[in-house]
């Protein structure tokens with residue numbers, strides 16, 4: 001009898017040098033560095049460089065990278081024209097998926113897929129995505145886009161393009177920490193999707209477009225949006241017990257909880273929760289935080305299931321002033337670094353990804369001839 005691994009659970013399909021998710025120690029390292037230490041000491045630009053190159057940048061390398069990144073933030077007319085024609089109410093993840101397709105179609109180096117070209121394309125997507133997401137956040141509110149400011153770093157520039165000013169340092173930091181934590185997580189569903197597409201020797205834009213589709217779903221990146229819908233659905237902390245009882249009786253998955261790899265808590269949650277607590281220290285979100293804490297406590301007690309990174313990130317993004325449909329695009333803005341690092345790694349030692357399946361359909365049978373086929 002063939003052993004079936006539904007959802008590829010527990011299957012090791014390849015090696016990687018990019019990150020290590022260790023469920024035994026609840027830890028996560030990028031290129032050997034603990035993600036908590038990267039959050040405490042690095043900018044997101046440094047972490048992006050680390051994921052692509054395997055080492056943190058020197059001062060000169062960082063300055064060169066920043067200069068390239070800041071010069072590539074502006075969208076070409078093909079892309080901005082195409083995005084302006086999308087239906088006003090389509091989901092921002094659909095906008096991103098379309099945007100990456102257009103970037104691919106507009107790339108004069110299409111077809112050149114060596115490491116140098118793919119790195120340049122990765123930096124280009126990394127630089128342009130904040131411009132696209134910020135414009136989308138403003139379009140939803142009937143506001144004109146704000147041009148990128150090359151004098152500002154990645155996080156400050158993005159937040160300024162969204163709200164018209166650089167917010168207080170605490171908010172910028174919380175945002176930057178979320179970018180670092182979301183950047184990379186080994187063979188998660190969207191990264192694996194990118195690797196599958198790459199394994200056919202397709203191009204980097206096709207791989208990223210497919211990965212966006214995988215990230216959008218609520219069992220993966222879409223959960224950070226779903227968390228806020230859940231917290232809005234529960235009226236007060238006092239309602240949490242009854243709400244959860246009914247939701248579990250209805251066999252609902254509680255968004256922001258559980259993980260395929262971590263069964264005793266997600267390594268990234270304490271770091272993001274600390275940022276969320278700083279954002280709510282002034283007491284203005286006490287009601288939201290009371291529901292947040294009550295649901296986490298009830299899930300642990302009733303199901304022994306811990307929150308994943310999407311649980312603190314959803315409310316943190318809400319408190320930073322983002323609309324809910326922008327949350328998963330924020331995740332994508334970050335994960336472009338991990339995806340593209342994996343695409344380049346896959347190409348360095350490629351093998352077509354093509355698993356087997358066990359057929360359980362009807363036994364072989366003859367096709368009925370002529371009129372007999374049309375009976376009934």
Ligand SMILES: CC(=O)SCCNC(=O)CCNC(=O)[C@H](O)C(C)(C)COP(=O)(O)OP(=O)(O)OC[C@H]1O[C@@H](n2cnc3c(N)ncnc32)[C@H](O)[C@@H]1OP(=O)(O)O
Pocket residue numbers: 007218219220221223252253254255256257258259260261303305308309310
């Ligand atoms: C950044 C990220 O992408 S992290 C993931 C974000 N996704 C979510 O938050 C969506 C909610 N969570 C889930 O649906 C799941 O926990 C997943 C998809 C993330 C992981 O799923 P799996 O590894 O397949 O866990 P699995 O389904 O085996 O869960 C084991 C048991 O816990 C239950 N369970 C797991 N997560 C949840 C949850 N969030 N709510 C309720 N029950 C859950 C399952 O129903 C199952 O119960 P059963 O044995 O009685 O059938």
Ligand SMILES: O=C([O-])CC(=O)C(=O)O
Pocket residue numbers: 182184185187188189220260261308309
């Ligand atoms: O690893 C996973 O399956 C999902 C996840 O947490 C991530 O992609 O960040």
